[in-house]
Structures are given as structure tokens and as C-alpha cells.
Amino acid sequence: MKxxxxxxxxxxxxxxxxxVVEAMIPYFSRHYGNPSSxxxxxxxxxxxxxxxxxxxxxxxxxxxxxxxxxxxxATESVNLALKGLADFNQHQKKHIITCAxxxxxxxxxxxxxxxxxxxxxxxxxxxxxxxxxxxxxxxIREDTLCIALMYANNETGVLHPLHSIAAICRKxxxxxxxxxxxAVGKLPLDVKNAGIDLMAxxxxxxxxxKGTGALYINSEARSAGILPQxxxxxxxxxxxxxxxxxxxxxxxxxxARICKPLMAVERxxxxxxxxxxxxxxxxxxxxxxxxxxxxxxxxxxxxxxxGIHAEKLLLSVSxxxxxxxxxxxxGLLQKPSHVLKAMGLSDADALSTLRISLGRFTQEADVFxxxxxxxxxxxxxxxxxxxxx
Amino acid sequence: MKEIRQILEAGQRYLKxxxxxxxxxxxxxxxxxxxxxxxxxxxxxxxxxxxxxxxxCLEGDILRKALMVMQNxxxxxxxxxxxxxxxxxxTVNLGCNGIIRVxxxxxxxxxPLHALQLLEKCLQQRQASxxxxxxxxxxxxxxLQGTKLLFNPRGTFSAQSSLPIDFEMLEAxxxxxxxxxxxxxxxxxxxxxxxxxxxxFLEYLPPVPRIVIAGAGxxxxxxxxxxxxxxxxxxxxDGRSAYASENRFPDCRxxxxxxxxVIRHIDIDEQTAFVLMSHNYDYDKATLLALLGSAVKYIGLxxxxxxxxxxxxxxxxxxxxxxxxxxxxLFAPTGLNIGAEGPEEIALSVISEIRAxxxxxxxxxxxxxxxxxxxxxxxxxxxxxxxxxxxxxxxESKRLGVPKQTLPYKNTTLIRHAIHEAxxxxxxxxxxxxxxxxxxxxxxxxxxxxxxxENAAYKEGMASSIRVGIQYxxxxxxxxxxxxxxxxxxxxxxxxxxxxxxxxxxxxGAHIVASLYEGRRGVPALFHSSIFDELLELKxxxxxxxxxxxxxxxxxxxxxxLAAIDVDTxxxxxxxx
Numbered sequence: 001m002k003x004x005x006x007x008x009x010x011x012x013x014x015x016x017x018x019x020v021v022e023a024m025i026p027y028f029s030r031h032y033g034n035p036s037s038x039x040x041x042x043x044x045x046x047x048x049x050x051x052x053x054x055x056x057x058x059x060x061x062x063x064x065x066x067x068x069x070x071x072x073x074a075t076e077s078v079n080l081a082l083k084g085l086a087d088f089n090q091h092q093k094k095h096i097i098t099c100a101x102x103x104x105x106x107x108x109x110x111x112x113x114x115x116x117x118x119x120x121x122x123x124x125x126x127x128x129x130x131x132x133x134x135x136x137x138x139x140i141r142e143d144t145l146c147i148a149l150m151y152a153n154n155e156t157g158v159l160h161p162l163h164s165i166a167a168i169c170r171k172x173x174x175x176x177x178x179x180x181x182x183a184v185g186k187l188p189l190d191v192k193n194a195g196i197d198l199m200a201x202x203x204x205x206x207x208x209x210k211g212t213g214a215l216y217i218n219s220e221a222r223s224a225g226i227l228p229q230x231x232x233x234x235x236x237x238x239x240x241x242x243x244x245x246x247x248x249x250x251x252x253x254x255x256a257r258i259c260k261p262l263m264a265v266e267r268x269x270x271x272x273x274x275x276x277x278x279x280x281x282x283x284x285x286x287x288x289x290x291x292x293x294x295x296x297x298x299x300x301x302x303x304x305x306x307g308i309h310a311e312k313l314l315l316s317v318s319x320x321x322x323x324x325x326x327x328x329x330x331g332l333l334q335k336p337s338h339v340l341k342a343m344g345l346s347d348a349d350a351l352s353t354l355r356i357s358l359g360r361f362t363q364e365a366d367v368f369x370x371x372x373x374x375x376x377x378x379x380x381x382x383x384x385x386x387x388x389x
Numbered sequence: 390m391k392e393i394r395q396i397l398e399a400g401q402r403y404l405k406x407x408x409x410x411x412x413x414x415x416x417x418x419x420x421x422x423x424x425x426x427x428x429x430x431x432x433x434x435x436x437x438x439x440x441x442x443x444x445x446c447l448e449g450d451i452l453r454k455a456l457m458v459m460q461n462x463x464x465x466x467x468x469x470x471x472x473x474x475x476x477x478x479x480t481v482n483l484g485c486n487g488i489i490r491v492x493x494x495x496x497x498x499x500x501p502l503h504a505l506q507l508l509e510k511c512l513q514q515r516q517a518s519x520x521x522x523x524x525x526x527x528x529x530x531x532x533l534q535g536t537k538l539l540f541n542p543r544g545t546f547s548a549q550s551s552l553p554i555d556f557e558m559l560e561a562x563x564x565x566x567x568x569x570x571x572x573x574x575x576x577x578x579x580x581x582x583x584x585x586x587x588x589x590f591l592e593y594l595p596p597v598p599r600i601v602i603a604g605a606g607x608x609x610x611x612x613x614x615x616x617x618x619x620x621x622x623x624x625x626x627d628g629r630s631a632y633a634s635e636n637r638f639p640d641c642r643x644x645x646x647x648x649x650x651v652i653r654h655i656d657i658d659e660q661t662a663f664v665l666m667s668h669n670y671d672y673d674k675a676t677l678l679a680l681l682g683s684a685v686k687y688i689g690l691x692x693x694x695x696x697x698x699x700x701x702x703x704x705x706x707x708x709x710x711x712x713x714x715x716x717x718x719l720f721a722p723t724g725l726n727i728g729a730e731g732p733e734e735i736a737l738s739v740i741s742e743i744r745a746x747x748x749x750x751x752x753x754x755x756x757x758x759x760x761x762x763x764x765x766x767x768x769x770x771x772x773x774x775x776x777x778x779x780x781x782x783x784x785e786s787k788r789l790g791v792p793k794q795t796l797p798y799k800n801t802t803l804i805r806h807a808i809h810e811a812x813x814x815x816x817x818x819x820x821x822x823x824x825x826x827x828x829x830x831x832x833x834x835x836x837x838x839x840x841x842x843e844n845a846a847y848k849e850g851m852a853s854s855i856r857v858g859i860q861y862x863x864x865x866x867x868x869x870x871x872x873x874x875x876x877x878x879x880x881x882x883x884x885x886x887x888x889x890x891x892x893x894x895x896x897x898g899a900h901i902v903a904s905l906y907e908g909r910r911g912v913p914a915l916f917h918s919s920i921f922d923e924l925l926e927l928k929x930x931x932x933x934x935x936x937x938x939x940x941x942x943x944x945x946x947x948x949x950x951l952a953a954i955d956v957d958t959x960x961x962x963x964x965x966x
Contacts, residue, residue, distance in 0.1 A: 038453065039453075041456070041457055041460045044453055044454065044456070044457040045457065048454075048457065064470070066470075
């Protein structure tokens with residue numbers, strides 16, 4: 001078998017940290033009890049492990065353990081937050097403000113609610129992906145249930161101004177729901193400080209296992225009322241029934257514990273690598289552009305290389321590099337990313353956009369190799385394309 | 390105490406039956422709760438519980454966690470946040486609003502001084518004890534947690550299992566608790582930053598109240614019964630053996646005889662109360678006379694005001710005048726004003742008054758109280774090991790002409806005396822800053838438990854020595870958060886004053902604590918690490934005086950006029966002789 005390709009798609013998912021896997025192993029065949037088994041050691045050990053994971057995770061985001069609900073992942077958390085709030089408040093509050101660049105989990109859920117009679121305001125952004133706070137404020141109505149805005153965009157890394165958003169939300173007594181899936185574990189985040197009422201995040205974006213995530217719900221949100229979406233046993237304080245995925249949650253907790261001391265150093269290291277890479281592309285590939293302004297996460301690079309067919313490019317380098325692009329398959333056609341479209345990119349440009357995201361195990365040598373490979377591939381194709389024209 | 394006794398009895402039973410057990414101890418409470426730190430519960434391997442740590446709301450979960458600990462045979466620290474209403478462990482909101490920490494420890498019966506043995510020792514004699522339980526909020530599963538140290542006049546007893554810190558390092562803190570008679574919470578310095586930080590609950594356990602009843606009549610029986618429910622030590626004295634009989638008062642210490650003789654055989658301390666109810670005027674009066682000037686905390690006299698007045702008048706005419714101390718202890722008529730009729734109600738009224746007096750409380754209705762029912766200290770204080778001492782001894786004694794450090798004083802020398810006083814604090818280290826190449830002084834101190842730091846720039850003045858002292862600590866004891874600077878030529882500065890400086894710091898949290906004398910603030914003075922950088926910038930012969938002025942608003946002072954006396958000139962030296 002050939003050497004594994006260099007993985008630069010950390011925003012899609014992250015490998016489990018070895019410490020995470022080690023922490024999980026005992027919970028498969030040794031401490032395999034059901035945490036809801038209240039009367040024996042197996043159950044107690046499992047529950048204790050869940051409690052500890054919950055404490056680590058809540059500590060990471062500045063919350064109290066009781067404010068964390070475990071789900072199967074960020075997508076479920078988003079569904080629970082939006083549908084839960086909507087269902088409980090359906091008679092009084094029928095309006096949600098969100099943004100065109102949100103993750104599909106938020107947009108598709110909002111679209112579903114729209115079909116049930118909700119009004120959804122999708123804020124536009126400028127070409128750098130930033131919203132206008134005054135536009136957001138102007139759209140708040142008497143019946144606005146919540147404002148759903150992410151912290152870090154998964155495609156561009158663009159960051160929304162949480163403090164300012166929260167201040168406006170508080171002013172009008174509107175709940176602030178934040179999809180922080182890309183940021184938790186990578187950027188420092190304190191939910192109390194930031195003024196967030198509900199927050200969705202996931203384990204597999206922070207070097208934990210897939211299949212588990214959390215929804216943070218503070219007392220304001222709880223008072224507003226959230227209707228559980230999954231019934232059957234009233235687990236997680238009745239908010240989300242179902243036997244907990246103990247090994248995954250243990251891994252999630254360990255991932256949270258591990259990332260705390262590494263965050264600052266990782267950020268700086270990855271920023272240097274990312275900036276070096278971007279500078280190289282921008283100076284050596286004519287017409288290349290970074291999407292998203294100054295205000296981005298330090299390990300993400302969303303680049304448009306005009307004239308390049310992104311899908312073909314990724315496939316051609318797939319033996320050596322694992323990357324993502326600003327488009328997705330929709331049958332035989334390529335659909336441009338809704339995020340890039342919202343930022344004003346043309347379809348053609350969106351289809352010529354790559355997303356490179358670095359992470360904990362990215363080596364400097366990997367980045368240099370990636371730069372060389374991509375430059376070669378892009379320049380040769382551009383040459384061909386321009387030659388064809 | 391009653392609870393401890395019950396737990397020890399249950400413990401003996403389980404030991405005989407070969408059953409494992411786990412001890413639960415409330416080690417810290419923040420906010421309010423039903424029980425106090427030190428509340429305990431013993432759980433057997435088959436789920437039997439003795440004692441209680443809450444009003445019942447936590448017991449179910451603690452029982453399960455204890456059974457888990459029983460299986461794992463490793464200690465575990467539990468934290469319950471009862472201030473949160475959403476917490477589904479507490480199914481009934483009991484109105485407690487606090488964070489309770491409970492330590493679960495398996496009883497290691499192979500250890501001759503395991504937790505229950507240490508508790509047994511507390512009850513063995515009529516003197517207070519300090520019991521130390523270690524726990525770690527950072528490392529709730531740490532195996533070093535547990536009830537491991539007991540200190541009382543009989544000695545220091547330590548569990549055989551490892552402690553997170555040596556007894557010597559905690560000695561100063563334990564002594565403080567012992568002297569003040571109040572439990573304390575200490576956080577131990579994290580010597581190794583990779584290890585979890587530890588805390589210690591230093592529990593002051595007073596001896597059980599002892600009630601001596603003069604008069605073994607029928608009406609003494611309910612009084613004895615009440616005392617037994619409370620777990621107090623009940624004793625009866627009477628001149629009549631028919632009355633003070635085991636038949637009538639089983640399970641009670643009885644002494645028959647005249648008051649003066651009987652009292653000679655009783656150990657009277659500040660946890661002793663006497664109730665004079667012999668219904669024999671002369672016997673009561675003789676007992677009162679025998680108690681005057683003793684350490685007894687409470688003397689209750691049954692009978693109307695007239696009886697008291699008559700008794701005091703008669704004693705006066707016999708030449709016995711009660712001082713203020715004795716008068717304050719005399720409660721005549723005995724008991725609280727509850728309209729008691731009959732022996733049982735009177736017993737209730739007397740027992741309640743005794744409890745109020747022992748607690749230093751008024752005995753009035755709680756509903757008229759503003760504020761907390763119990764004034765509980767819940768703050769953690771830094772251990773004495775978080776403090777260090779720098780003694781500035783690099784001075785050239787220019788005015789004196791001879792080195793003042795080695796001037797004779799009290800059978801030793803000035804500096805050795807000062808060091809002796811400093812070492813009495815049991816801080817992390819005492820560092821003596823001497824002039825570089827002062828071999829004579831170095832040799833003079835060679836046998837002492839101090840560390841020497843040489844100041845090559847000593848000619849510059851005091852600031853250079855201050856710098857050397859701070860740098861020494863930063864290098865060798867980075868965990869020390871406070872440094873006490875002192876000189877070696879203030880002969881009256883003693884351990885007591887230095888200790889007051891430390892206590893003031895721990896109680897106030899102030900960043901600078903200075904001595905106050907002759908209207909000025911100066912050394913000995915204690916500085917928090919946040920001031921170290923500024924101290925490092927001092928130059929020349931300035932001490933820290935102007936830094937103290939600069940931080941004036943956050944300086945606490947401890948007056949000590951004798952600190953003004955130092956030995957700078959021949960004159961002062963003569964005066965010292």
C-alpha cells in the first residue's frame with residue numbers, strides 16, 4: 001500500500017488524539033455498564049465517567065456541568081435547539097434570524113420550520129463573509145424567537161462578533177443560539193462571557209470520536225422552554241432520551257481535557273503555517289484570492305484559483321493530498337457552495353475554490369509538500385486552460 | 390461527637406463481621422447546608438448507613454458512590470452543587486444553597502492508624518484534637534486523599550499510607566487551629582506543577598461536654614437522659630450512696646462524697662458544666678464554693694433568685710467574694726426562660742442553656758436573627774508552606790563598628806536568636822542573605838536550618854539584599870507566594886509577632902502586611918508575589934518603606950512598638966545589655 005495522503009481537511013473531521021482512544025478503550029468491554037443502571041457497580045462506573053466528561057467539557061466552554069446535554073452530534077444539537085425552542089414557543093414566537101452562510105444543519109432546519117409557518121430572515125454578508133449588525137438589529141421583531149449565528153464558518157473560517165451579537169440579543173430579550181462546532185477546542189470560548197444562550201458543538205471536530213456532541217443550554221434558554229425532540233426514558237434531564245454513548249462521551253471529555261493546554265501553542269503554530277502557505281499561493285499563482293477577510297480562524301484557508309476545476313484538481317492530487325472544495329456533488333453537476341455564493345462569488349469562482357484546513361498533526365513538511373504539489377498542479381492546469389482559450 | 394461514637398461502634402461491628410466499609414466525610418461547604426464540615430457517615434459493604442452528611446437529599450447518591458468506592462478500593466471526592474435547582478440528584482429542594490464536598494475513603498483495616506482508629510483516638514481523652522483530612526478538588530480520584538493525621542497533647546498520629554505532604558510542613562497550620570480552637574481549610578502549595586493541588590480540612594474537635602450534676606434525685610434522671618441523647622458525658626455527685634446508685638443511673642459516672650473531696654477527683658475544664666440541684670442547700674453551697682476559681686464553664690443553680698442572693702450573701706459574710714469571672718459563670722436560677730414546669734421541662738431548659746453558653750450564643754429565637762445562623766468560615770487559606778522568610782544580614786554595621794549580627798544576646802547571638810524566632814513559623818524556607826565572602830558569618834550559622842544566599846553587591850545597600858532574597862526564592866521555591874522580610878537586629882521581634890503578620894495576611898488577603906511602630910510602617914513586613922517585580926527594582930540603601938507607602942491603600946499593619954528597638958549604634962547596644 002502506498003503512503004497515506006497528507007490530510008489537510010481538518011474542518012471536515014479530525015483524527016482522534018491517541019490519548020482520546022486510550023481513554024475510551026476500557027469503556028467497551030470492561031466498564032461497559034449502562035449509566036442509567038442505578039444499582040450496581042457497572043452502572044456507577046459508567047455514570048461516573050459520564051460525569052467526569054461532562055465536567056471537562058463544560059469547563060472548556062465556561063459552563064456548568066448541568067448546562068450540557070449530550071447528543072449524537074452537532075447536527076442533532078442544532079435540531080434540538082431550533083425545533084425545541086420553536087415547538088415550545090410556537091404560539092408566541094414565529095420568527096428566527098439567521099445568516100445565509102450558516103451550516104446546512106441550521107439552514108435546512110430553518111427551512112423545515114419555514115414550512116410549518118415560521119418566518120426566517122437570512123442575513124446577507126459582505127464579500128468577506130461578515131454580517132451587518134445594524135441589519136440584524138433592524139430585523140428583530142416582537143415575535144423573534146432567537147438569533148442563530150455561528151462562531152466560525154466551516155468553509156472560510158470567518159468569525160462572527162459574538163459579544164456584539166449577544167449585546168443586541170440581550171437588549172431585545174431575544175435568545176442567542178450559536179453553532180460553535182468549528183471553534184470549540186480550537187479557540188478559547190467562554191459562553192457566559194460571550195453572552196451565548198444555546199450552543200451546539202461536536203466531538204469529532206476537536207480530536208474526539210464521531211457520533212457524539214453537545215448542546216449547551218443556559219437558564220434563560222431553559223426558562224424560554226425547549227421541547228425535547230427525542231422521547232423515551234427522559235435521559236439528560238428529559239431533554240434527550242436514549243442510552244448515552246459512553247465510550248464516545250468519554251473520548252469527547254478526554255478531547256476537551258487535552259485541548260486546553262495545547263490551544264495557544266497550536267493556534268500560533270498553525271497560523272504561521274497557514275500564512276506561509278497563503279503568501280506562497282498568492283504570490284505565485286496569478287489571480288488567486290483568499291475568501292474571508294482578516295477576521296478568520298488561524299488554520300483555515302479558503303482559496304479561489306480562477307480557471308481551475310476544483311473537483312478535477314482534488315481528484316488528481318488525491319493520492320497525495322486530502323482537501324476540500326467550495327462545491328459539492330449534486331448528482332452529475334457541481335453545485336457551488338451556498339457560503340461562497342452568499343459572499344458574492346460567481347458560480348465559476350466557487351467551482352474553482354479549495355478549502356485547506358490544518359490541524360494538530362499537520363507537520364511543516366506536509367504543508368510545504370502540499371504547497372509544491374498544488375502549485376504545480378494548478379499552474380500546469382491554468383497554463384492548459386489559458387492555452388485552450 | 391455522638392455521631393463519631395455511633396460510627397465507631399458500627400465500625401467495630403463490621404470489623405468483627407469482616408465486612409468492608411467506606412467513610413464519608415463532609416470536607417468543605419461553600420454557602421449554606423444542613424450539616425457542617427466534619428459531618429460523617431459510615432457505609433458497610435451491604436449498604437448499611439450510620440451517621441448522616443446531609444438532611445437526606447444526598448444520601449441515596451452517596452450510598453451508591455460509596456459502594457462503588459468499596460469495589461474500587463480508592464478514595465473519591467464528590468462535589469454537590471445544591472445551589473442549582475435543575476440538579477436531579479436532589480429530588481426535593483430542601484432550601485440549602487451551597488456547594489458540598491464529601492470525601493469517600495475505603496477503610497484500610499491493615500493500617501493500624503486508619504481513619505476510624507484516628508477518630509477513636511479523638512474520643513479517648515478529654516482534650517481537644519486537630520484531625521486532618523486531605524482532599525483534592527483538582528484530582529478527585531487521587532489516592533493520597535483521606536483522613537490521615539491527628540494532633541493532640543498525647544502526640545501526633547499519622548496513617549501509614551502516604552500523605553500528600555509531610556507533617557512538619559503542616560505543623561504551623563495545625564498549631565494555629567489548635568490555638569484558635571477553630572477549624573480551617575488550607576490549600577497546600579503545589580510543589581510539583583504536574584501534580585494536582587491538594588487541600589486540607591483541619592478539623593478542631595473539642596472534647597465532649599461533661600455535665601456534672603450535684604444531686605442524684607429523681608429529677609436528675611431526665612437531665613441525664615437528655616445528655617445521653619446528645620452524646621455528652623454525664624456525671625453525678627451526691628452525698629448519699631442510695632441515691633447515686635448504678636441502679637438508678639446505669640451507664641453514668643457516679644461519685645459519692647462531700648463536694649470538696651469529690652471535686653478534687655474531677656478533671657474540670659472549659660468543656661465542663663455543673664448543675665447544682667441536690668435540693669440540699671448546704672451541699673449546693675459547698676459545691677459552689679469548691680468550684681470558684683476553677684476552669685468550669687457553667688455553674689447552674691436550681692432554685693429561685695432568693696436562693697442565689699442568700700447564698701452569695703452568706704459566702705460574702707464568710708469572706709468569700711465572687712469575682713467577675715465566677716459571677717459570669719453562675720447561672721442562678723439555672724435554665725432558659727421557657728416556662729418549664731416539672732423535671733423533664735426543667736431538664737430541657739437547663740440543657741439548652743448549657744448548649745447556648747458553650748457555643749457562646751444567646752439562646753434567643755432564631756427568627757429574630759439577621760444573617761446566617763452559623764458563621765462558618767469556608768475560605769481556603771494558604772498553608773504556612775506558601776510563605777518564605779528572607780533575613781537581611783549583609784549589613785556592614787558601619788555605625789556600630791563591629792558586626793551586629795554576631796553580637797551576644799540572651800545566651801546566643803542576635804542573628805541566631807532572630808533565626809530561632811523565624812524558624813518557629815515553619816515556613817517553606819528561611820533564607821539568610823549575607824555579604825559575599827563573609828565566611829565568618831556563614832560558619833556561624835552552619836548548624837542552623839537556614840539557607841544562605843550570598844550578596845555580591847552588598848556594598849550597594851539593603852535593596853541589593855532584597856533582590857538576592859527574591860531571586861533565591863524564585864529559583865529554589867517558585868511555589869512560595871509570600872515573602873517575609875526581616876532584619877537580624879530587632880531583638881524583640883519574636884515568633885508571636887511574625888505569626889501575627891502571617892495570620893493578618895491570611896485573614897485579610899492583603900498584598901502587604903507591615904509592622905507598625907513609632908508611627909511608621911516597616912519591617913518585618915510580608916509581601917505577596919505580585920509585589921516581587923517592584924521589589925526587584927529597588928536600588929541602593931532603600932528598604933521597602935517607600936514601596937509600602939506607594940501601596941498604602943492595600944497595606945495591613947500589625948502594631949509592634951518593640952520593633953523600633955534595633956542595634957545600630959553603640960548606645961543601643963549598651964541598652965540591650
